[in-house]
Amino acid sequence: MARTTHAAVIGAALALLAGCGGSDESSSGAPRFVDEATSAGIDHVYAGEFEFFVGGGVAAFDCTGDGKDELYFAGGTNPAALYRNESPTGGALRFTAVPSSVTDLTEVTGAYPIDIDSDGVTDLAVLRRGSNVLLRGLGDCAFEDATEAFGIDGGNDWTVAFSATWEGSNALPTLAFGSYLTIEDRTKCGDSRLLRPVDDAAYADPIALSPAYCTLSILFSDWGGSGRRDLRVANDRHYYREGSEQLWRIASDEPPREFTEADGWKQLQIWGMGIASHDLTGDGLPEVFITSQGDNKLQTLEAGPDRPT
Structure with a gap:
């Protein structure tokens, strides 16, 4: 890299x-x-x-x-x-x-623009080597630190990836923060974290997405056209042996669950760097393109939307 x-x-x-x-x-x-x-x-x-x-x-x-x-x-x-x-x-x-x-x-x-409170003014999710920060936009390019006001645990991670989606009728989006190596040990991958709102104004404690394999990009995507946005994760194989790229099932009425081979998920080990998703074939289902330090990967579903294969 x-x-x-x-x-x-x-x-x-x-x-x-x-x-x-x-x-x-x-x-x-x-x-x-x-x-x-x-x-x-x-x-x-x-x-x-x-x-x-x-x-x-x-x-x-x-x-x-x-x-x-x-x-x-x-x-x-x-x-x-x-x-x-x-x-x-x-x-x-x-x-x-x-x-x-x-x-x-x-x-x-890194930083990602998002209107987290739907007030029409852009906010910023700021990723850090340390505690992440949520900056609320006040208009005319002024911001305030609203991390504590939203009940967000900024953690103490090496965060390099972010994605967000609105689940159901929630007023606040679900947030995903992708972590690379742990700060304490540069040979170990840090857990990524999922933050869900506890009400219309604040977030619950983070949910660790474990196992983790040194994430560099994450993306919420309705890969099967179900209306549910699951979390695709690109990981750096330089730091793991048994891991792979990942897809987490994110359903509003259940804890996040990693898709496995039993679900149809195929193991893919690459130096995953970035993710892009778009329907390239016109069938209403998005393809996924993963950049890598090695060969990049373009993926499409083999047999329809029932399984992530």
Whole structure:
């Protein structure tokens, strides 16, 4: 696994934004991306040693209501940073830092935009090497730490993955946090955790998703068209012998349960890195694409939605 670099962290987001704006290229030509980080006003580095060599990245979301995405960068051992998008429509990219002790957190490995309380204002789930944080959006790119207010146990893990889904009529979403190695022992995989709401305003204690095999990505997905979103987990085989990729059954009226070979689940051992899911065949059921340090995997159901095979 290559350590995330300055270019990797900021280049992807800014190149994407540059590619989506005006261009001299013909609309029928191949997309062309230009690194405009410096000229756009971005001055940020994701740094750190071993415990930050996975993670890093950027969350893009509109926190001003003008239809333009702001950027929140993980920083590793450096502070994370929020940048306001002040780019004129159709013009050059321009971002301005929004310093705040609430958002300028250290030990951040990633962040995910989510409207956790459905108030129409984007919140941020901030993943850390340490205690995870839930930042509630207040509007105009202001945030408050609402971790305690929501009863969220932030843990003390090396968290690098996140996904969320709403179960049934719950007002709050179910949250899944994926852990890599344990902080205490770099040879052992840390348990990922599932947080379910206890009522309309707070969360119950986390449920450990064990066994765990050094998770790098997680994704809730209705793989069988049942209306139930189960949790797909991509794991790094570098640190396990008997483990594999995983699928957890997440039903609102029962504890999470790992699918096994008896359920039709086939063991797959790869250096799992990322997950994407989309219906590529038009049958209404999503395929799954898993990136890996080795060969990537594209999976589709063999015999319909009854079994995860």
